[in-house]
Amino acid sequence: MAAQHPIPVIDLFAGPGGLGEGFASLGRPERRPTFKIRLSIEKDATAHQTLELRAFFRQFDHGAAPEEYYQHLRGQLSRDELFKACPAAANAAKEEAWQAELGKIDVTEVSKRIRKVLGTKTDWVLIGGPPCQAYSNMGRSRNKGKTDYVPEKDPRQRLYVEYLQILADHRPAVFVMENVKGLLSATLDNHRVFQCILEDLQHPVDAIRREKRSCVSQDDLGYRIYSLEQKGIFEECELPDFVVHAELHGIPQARHRIILLGVREDITAATPGSLAAKETIPARAVLDGLPRLRSGLSGVPDSPKAWKEFIRGAINAPWLNELLLNGCGDIYRGISGALSNLQLPREDRGAEFIQCKTSIGFAAQWFLDQRIGGVCNHSARGHMPSDLHRYLFASCFARVRRRSPNLRDFPPSLLPDHLSVAAALQGGHFGDRFRVQISGRPSTTVTCHISKDGHYYIHYDPAQCRSLTVREAARLQTFPDNYFFCGGRTAQYAQVGNAVPPLMAAEIAGIVAGLF
Numbered sequence: 270m271a272a273q274h275p276i277p278v279i280d281l282f283a284g285p286g287g288l289g290e291g292f293a294s295l296g297r298p299e300r301r302p303t304f305k306i307r308l309s310i311e312k313d314a315t316a317h318q319t320l321e322l323r324a325f326f327r328q329f330d331h332g333a334a335p336e337e338y339y340q341h342l343r344g345q346l347s348r349d350e351l352f353k354a355c356p357a358a359a360n361a362a363k364e365e366a367w368q369a370e371l372g373k374i375d376v377t378e379v380s381k382r383i384r385k386v387l388g389t390k391t392d393w394v395l396i397g398g399p400p401c402q403a404y405s406n407m408g409r410s411r412n413k414g415k416t417d418y419v420p421e422k423d424p425r426q427r428l429y430v431e432y433l434q435i436l437a438d439h440r441p442a443v444f445v446m447e448n449v450k451g452l453l454s455a456t457l458d459n460h461r462v463f464q465c466i467l468e469d470l471q472h473p474v475d476a477i478r479r480e481k482r483s484c485v486s487q488d489d490l491g492y493r494i495y496s497l498e499q500k501g502i503f504e505e506c507e508l509p510d511f512v513v514h515a516e517l518h519g520i521p522q523a524r525h526r527i528i529l530l531g532v533r534e535d536i537t538a539a540t541p542g543s544l545a546a547k548e549t550i551p552a553r554a555v556l557d558g559l560p561r562l563r564s565g566l567s568g569v570p571d572s573p574k575a576w577k578e579f580i581r582g583a584i585n586a587p588w589l590n591e592l593l594l595n596g597c598g599d600i601y602r603g604i605s606g607a608l609s610n611l612q613l614p615r616e617d618r619g620a621e622f623i624q625c626k627t628s629i630g631f632a633a634q635w636f637l638d639q640r641i642g643g644v645c646n647h648s649a650r651g652h653m654p655s656d657l658h659r660y661l662f663a664s665c666f667a668r669v670r671r672r673s674p675n676l677r678d679f680p681p682s683l684l685p686d687h688l689s690v691a692a693a694l695q696g697g698h699f700g701d702r703f704r705v706q707i708s709g710r711p712s713t714t715v716t717c718h719i720s721k722d723g724h725y726y727i728h729y730d731p732a733q734c735r736s737l738t739v740r741e742a743a744r745l746q747t748f749p750d751n752y753f754f755c756g757g758r759t760a761q762y763a764q765v766g767n768a769v770p771p772l773m774a775a776e777i778a779g780i781v782a783g784l785f
Contacts, residue, residue, distance in 0.1 A: 275305035281397035283309040285319040285764040291774020307386035312370035315756030324362035371431040398447035399428035436473035444531040492531035516711040519547030553708040555744040558628035561614040564735030565651030591680035603665040607731040619648040638751040647740040664731040667705040720762035747772035
């Protein structure tokens with residue numbers, strides 16, 4: 270292929286735009302972008318707001334976004350005022366980011382939008398992935414207890430057909446499809462879902478016709494499906510070969526996701542490469558340069574003084590002496606040292622914008638933007654006072670033992686009063702109910718569950734006694750600091766957890782670019 274740059278990209282189920290950001294970033298610093306997002310489709314209102322704001326930012330050359338954008342990030346200018354200040358860019362962003370629910374909106378309307386943005390171009394890229402809750406191990410486990418839940422009738426199980434429809438109707442040169450690792454073991458009507466999806470993606474026109482849907486395509490050109498984790502085509506790979514391990518490719522997070530690369534059969538370019546192995550990036554490399562914060566106290570009056578007094582009250586708590594009785598003197602000393610050095614963070618609990626100077630120990634050119642004048646989306650949520658001592662214990666345990674504690678490691682009087690604890694102590698589920706991120710290793714997978722509670726995302730610094738902020742989760746996901754997440758904090762967490770790491774997406778974009 271000899272496609273003209275920038276190559277059009279259409280992003281389905283876009284979320285806040287992590288996958289699209291990676292593609293749009295390729296060549297952008299040199300002001301020679303390889304790809305251009307022409308249309309991104311997302312149903313969630315707050316994720317769409319984030320998507321639209323980022324589309325606005327990308328209407329300007331790298332480093333040339335207007336000062337009004339940064340005023341908006343700092344809370345000095347409303348979204349309406351920003352868009353009124355730059356109407357052309359705002360209109361282009363609104364055309365690019367479309368709030369719509371695939372599967373509910375009429376297929377002809379989707380096709381109309383696609384034809385409008387593509388014009389006569391046939392060499393373009395389709396990216397994205399259907400919502401994954403019904404495929405994930407956690408989602409299927411959660412739905413087991415619902416007596417009225419019928420997997421075959423869950424619309425999320427079939428949303429990939431909407432992806433197939435666009436492949437069949439519009440024939441992109443290349444597609445990239447992402448989904449959860451749990452898809453490998455998912456079944457539907459006694460068939461392996463992933464095997465069926467792979468076969469359908471190779472022949473989308475046939476698959477759409479089997480669904481008794483109409484298809485505008487007049488040819489039956491199929492796709493070759495490649496693994497990005499190792500070099501090879503579908504027939505040469507085992508199914509687990511399609512799982513990408515982000516921590517092996519320079520991402521500070523152990524995130525394992527299925528990512529498929531499809532290439533139209535008439536494209537005779539060389540076999541695409543695979544993602545390169547890179548050095549392991551520890552969590553501290555991206556988190557240590559952010560302002561220290563304290564957590565809040567929920568359910569009781571909160572203040573810096575009350576927080577400090579409660580944390581330091583651990584020195585007289587029964588559970589601390591239990592550590593000595595149980596032969597855990599190293600943990601006891603670690604906690605005592607942390608308490609004696611406890612200082613209130615200058616930025617208290619943080620805010621949606623903090624004026625400060627940030628730094629990072631990895632990929633500074635990718636993450637940092639000094640024009641912000643601080644950091645966004647960096648506020649700590651509140652926790653029950655009883656959980657704060659558990660966070661203190663867990664973070665000190667991790668610092669000393671270099672691993673996150675299991676519930677069996679907790680002093681008995683510090684265990685939560687919860688029905689699942691007894692089963693967990695016997696080796697059942699949720700033994701890792703309080704999970705600390707280890708500073709010297711990539712973080713655990715950032716998922717949308719981070720929006721519900723912070724127990725699985727405890728900061729490794731005992732002096733902060735809290736779960737991760739939205740910005741910290743975003744850095745682990747490799748979103749640039751000038752990527753602003755809209756909506757309330759819960760919605761922001763969900764957006765970050767559902768996204769594809771943009772820095773890894775940029776590496777994938779580089780592989781795709783080699784096919785044009």
